[in-house]
Amino acid sequence: MATASFKNTRMIGIKTVVPEHCVNIDDELRYFENNPKKLSRAKKMMGYGRRYIADDNTTVTDMAVDAAEILMAEMKINRDEIDLLIFVNQNPDYPRPSDVCLAHGRLNLKKACTSLQINLGCSGYVHALMTAAGLMSSGAFKLCLLLCGDNPAHDISVDNRKIAPVFGDAVSATLLKYDCNAPESFFVTGTNGKKWDKIIHPFGGQALPFKKEDFDFRIHDEAGNVWTAEQGLMKGEDVFNFTMDVAPALLNDTMKAANWTAEDVDLFAIHQANKQIVEAIVFKAEIPAQKAPVETFSRYANNSVNSVATVLCDQKRDLKKVVLCSFGIGLSWGGAALDLSGMYNGGISTYISPKAKPTREQQIQHWINYFKGDEK
Amino acid sequence: MTNEEFLTEMQDVLQTEEELSMDTVLDDLDEWDSLSVMATMAFLEKSFGIKTTMKDYHEMKTIGDIAKKAGL
Numbered sequence: 001m002a003t004a005s006f007k008n009t010r011m012i013g014i015k016t017v018v019p020e021h022c023v024n025i026d027d028e029l030r031y032f033e034n035n036p037k038k039l040s041r042a043k044k045m046m047g048y049g050r051r052y053i054a055d056d057n058t059t060v061t062d063m064a065v066d067a068a069e070i071l072m073a074e075m076k077i078n079r080d081e082i083d084l085l086i087f088v089n090q091n092p093d094y095p096r097p098s099d100v101c102l103a104h105g106r107l108n109l110k111k112a113c114t115s116l117q118i119n120l121g122c123s124g125y126v127h128a129l130m131t132a133a134g135l136m137s138s139g140a141f142k143l144c145l146l147l148c149g150d151n152p153a154h155d156i157s158v159d160n161r162k163i164a165p166v167f168g169d170a171v172s173a174t175l176l177k178y179d180c181n182a183p184e185s186f187f188v189t190g191t192n193g194k195k196w197d198k199i200i201h202p203f204g205g206q207a208l209p210f211k212k213e214d215f216d217f218r219i220h221d222e223a224g225n226v227w228t229a230e231q232g233l234m235k236g237e238d239v240f241n242f243t244m245d246v247a248p249a250l251l252n253d254t255m256k257a258a259n260w261t262a263e264d265v266d267l268f269a270i271h272q273a274n275k276q277i278v279e280a281i282v283f284k285a286e287i288p289a290q291k292a293p294v295e296t297f298s299r300y301a302n303n304s305v306n307s308v309a310t311v312l313c314d315q316k317r318d319l320k321k322v323v324l325c326s327f328g329i330g331l332s333w334g335g336a337a338l339d340l341s342g343m344y345n346g347g348i349s350t351y352i353s354p355k356a357k358p359t360r361e362q363q364i365q366h367w368i369n370y371f372k373g374d375e376k
Numbered sequence: 377m378t379n380e381e382f383l384t385e386m387q388d389v390l391q392t393e394e395e396l397s398m399d400t401v402l403d404d405l406d407e408w409d410s411l412s413v414m415a416t417m418a419f420l421e422k423s424f425g426i427k428t429t430m431k432d433y434h435e436m437k438t439i440g441d442i443a444k445k446a447g448l
Contacts, residue, residue, distance in 0.1 A: 041391045041407070041411070042411060044391060045391055045411050045415055046411065162410070223410070236410075236414065237413075237414075237417065237428075237429055237430045238429075240414060240417055240418075241417075241421075241427055241429070244418075244421050244427070276414060276415060276418055277418070279418075280418040280421065280422055283422045284421070284422060
């Protein structure tokens with residue numbers, strides 16, 4: 001695993017937003033053959049609880065801009081001082097341009113603001129923090145706004161009970177500041193690109209572009225789950241074995257990089273894949289379970305790229321020494337040891353979707369007019 | 377871990393009220409589903425350091441087969 005450490009960068013604030021629409025597993029008895037006993041067993045084993053799902057009118061950038069606006073207002077940040085904007089996600093508003101450019105415009109940031117898009121999933125928040133810290137430690141950039149989120153639940157078919165109850169939507173904004181008195185930050189990252197197909201969306205890229213007929217196919221598995229071409233695939237048992245290989249070692253390697261022991265650590269924010277997986281990681285890593293919450297999964301589900309940020313925001317207290325542990329699609333992983341003393345924790349608030357947004361038809365008409373030159 | 381301890385643990389892993397024995401046939405258990413397979417994978421990894429794959433579970437017929445995989 002690659003280890004890096006950076007000075008002079010301090011995480012000064014964080015805020016997560018979730019959509020209004022909340023789904024409770026208790027209302028989804030249909031996933032469990034309408035058997036309350038099976039539902040209660042699954043809740044106990046997997047930690048299923050509530051999850052928030054973005055509506056069809058909401059994009060990741062909508063929510064990221066909202067999180068950033070709230071965070072900047074609460075912290076009285078002058079947006080003209082932001083000279084580095086990073087957006088990490090994999091499920092963008094448009095195939096092109098990058099969401100980071102959309103967000104830059106919507107947030108009215110200055111033109112002399114470097115904007116970088118990072119395309120990573122579950123391990124992305126840690127990689128983005130590392131990128132920010134690396135660019136800022138020299139003093140080249142003074143104030144960074146980091147946006148993160150993917151809204152994984154929005155795109156999953158409710159007919160796919162393998163993954164539908166697992167994912168929830170959440171998007172965050174984080175502020176990092178150049179500060180020569182900041183404590184050093186430590187990062188441990190790695191990739192196993194040979195396992196690129198273990199979590200994958202096969203359709204829609206250059207290898208397998210969509211054709212009209214692809215939208216008609218519906219594949220059923222033995223248990224009756226449905227897979228369509230718009231959806232992703234995951235080899236659960238391979239991902240589980242990868243996680244058990246990587247995540248416990250990642251926690252310990254990250255602590256070692258910072259020269260911390262588990263006693264020094266205030267919070268282990270572990271990617272909330274599900275309760276079973278987080279508990280197995282904690283057990284194997286031999287870290288104290290009371291410092292490694294799994295309750296965030298029951299309250300917000302697995303938020304993919306934002307998961308570790310959701311864990312931070314879900315802590316209703318000031319944080320000190322924190323170890324982040326993230327892993328997933330790629331396959332890719334990242335750990336961070338951060339001293340967050342003094343950081344503003346804006347918690348988790350609700351994103352209210354504006355009612356007056358252009359409909360799908362209006363959007364299409366706009367682009368037709370745009371093409372014909374009737375509209376600029 | 378003794379066989380008795382293993383059976384008690386498996387009852388908790390599978391979250392079943394059925395009395396288990398080494399001869400219990402997995403497919404006869406209502407609870408033997410994909411959740412249980414993942415839970416058993418986690419249990420074998422956590423308690424015995426043994427990694428398993430889906431293929432292993434297709435080949436296992438009884439609780440005793442899981443015990444054997446665990447090295448009991």
